[in-house]
Amino acid sequence: MSEELMTRLNDDGYKNWIKASQCLKLLQRALHPFASSRMSSFHQELLHHHGPLRRPCEAKCRARGNTLPALCRTCHEWQTVILTHHRQGDSAIVNWGNCYPPRWRRNFWEVAKAYMPRGQSDVSFACQCDTPALLNLINFCDCFHSVDLKCVSELIRFRNKLMHSLELSVSDDWMEQYWKSLKKIMQDLSPEGAAVEREIQQMLSVNLSICVLDDKPLPIVHQGPSVSDTDSPGRINGQVISYWEERLLQERLQEFLQAASDGDGDDAAKTQAVVQLKRLQVFLQDNRDLSKRFSAELQDISSVLAANQGDKDEECVLA
Structure with missing residues (x-):
């Protein structure tokens, strides 16, 4: 873990x-x-x-x-x-x-x-x-x-x-x-x-403190592991928490990547999505395990942020 x-x-x-x-x-x-x-x-x-x-x-x-x-x-x-x-x-x-x-x-x-x-x-x-x-x-x-x-x-x-x-x-x-x-x-x-x-x-x-002694693999079924996947009362296997965390961050990333890339989207929502992506980029990069797991997504974030910065630079030139 x-x-x-x-x-x-x-x-x-x-x-x-x-x-x-x-x-x-x-x-x-x-x-x-x-x-x-x-x-x-x-x-x-x-x-x-x-x-x-x-x-x-x-x-x-x-x-x-x-x-x-x-x-x-x-x-x-x-x-x-x-x-x-x-x-x-x-x-x-x-x-x-x-x-x-x-x-x-x-x-x-x-x-x-x-x-x-x-x-x-x-x-x-x-x-x-x-x-x-x-x-x-x-x-x-x-x-x-x-x-x-x-x-x-x-x-x-x-x-x-x-x-x-x-x-x-x-x-x-x-x-x-x-x-x-x-x-x-x-x-x-x-x-x-x-x-x-x-x-x-x-x-x-439930207590999300990791049971350090328990590192055995857990089967990942179609809905993912559940609260019942635990070996001690009130505690959750660390791999279950890791699975939840990855899925939640993935969902968050995809929503903001889509919003920031939406050419027909609301400008305010797009701006907010860019702010969120910058924050997530820092968070993922600051955690080595997440930066490795989300390496492809980090590249996507960099591309989207660069594209949005390019749009802003173009607007400044036109103005």
């Missing part, structure tokens, strides 16, 4: 960041079946109450960018119904580019994607969506009337704090408030949330 990982786990704030981020992965497992079940029922209700929605698309309608130009009668009807059930109504900013309108009649998840952040066009099922995408779906589609929207909004803010924390650290007080929101939404996700709530509670209470 690397000395660098042991050093990082001496920081309580960093351990909190790992545990809180891992809880989002557990939450995702409850959100998948819950969102899929509710959207399937919602889709059936729409078809039952709106006869025109049962007609097939007449013109192979497609989104153009984030707009839906020249829709046929059926797809226009679908667009109207989708907006009717959007909690922001006519003022909603809908990512139509997520959707392929001819599938709305047959595929309930194609409808769900209209209520989600952009970047979902290649997603076909709930199980392919991450936690923020599913929380946004619940937040914006009014078919999720049984879920406390205040709690959903809080969890979106908690998730953003975890993803955008420059220090990769959160306090004990923050964790306490986070647990309250997680516990509340698990009750709303019944029955899917009951089992996951127990796992989240175990994750939040």
Whole structure:
């Protein structure tokens, strides 16, 4: 086990960041079946109450960018119904580019994607969506009337704090408030949330101090090792923690690399992504085990930062 990982786990704030981020992965497992079940029922209700929605698309309608130009009668009807059930109504900013309108009649998840952040066009099922995408779906589609929207909004803010924390650290007080929101939404996700709530509670209470004497390899299954992969009560094998850490950092890196490289993205979001990448670059380089593990990603970061600096230099010349 690397000395660098042991050093990082001496920081309580960093351990909190790992545990809180891992809880989002557990939450995702409850959100998948819950969102899929509710959207399937919602889709059936729409078809039952709106006869025109049962007609097939007449013109192979497609989104153009984030707009839906020249829709046929059926797809226009679908667009109207989708907006009717959007909690922001006519003022909603809908990512139509997520959707392929001819599938709305047959595929309930194609409808769900209209209520989600952009970047979902290649997603076909709930199980392919991450936690923020599913929380946004619940937040914006009014078919999720049984879920406390205040709690959903809080969890979106908690998730953003975890993803955008420059220090990769959160306090004990923050964790306490986070647990309250997680516990509340698990009750709303019944029955899917009951089992996951127990796992989240175990994750939040577990001791991430490494059991130094235990260095044997652990099998990595498709969902990765879990809290149960331990040889002493309340302690986790160091390889499990290392696996969690790598996956969380990888997710963070990919999100900011994509945001910083997005030519059509929001300028403020792009600037924030560049700041985050610079911070992550320093963090990875300062930890020898991580700099080796993320050597390819560090090259990607350097390329993206250089490209963004080049864009700024060009803007200065044009000005």
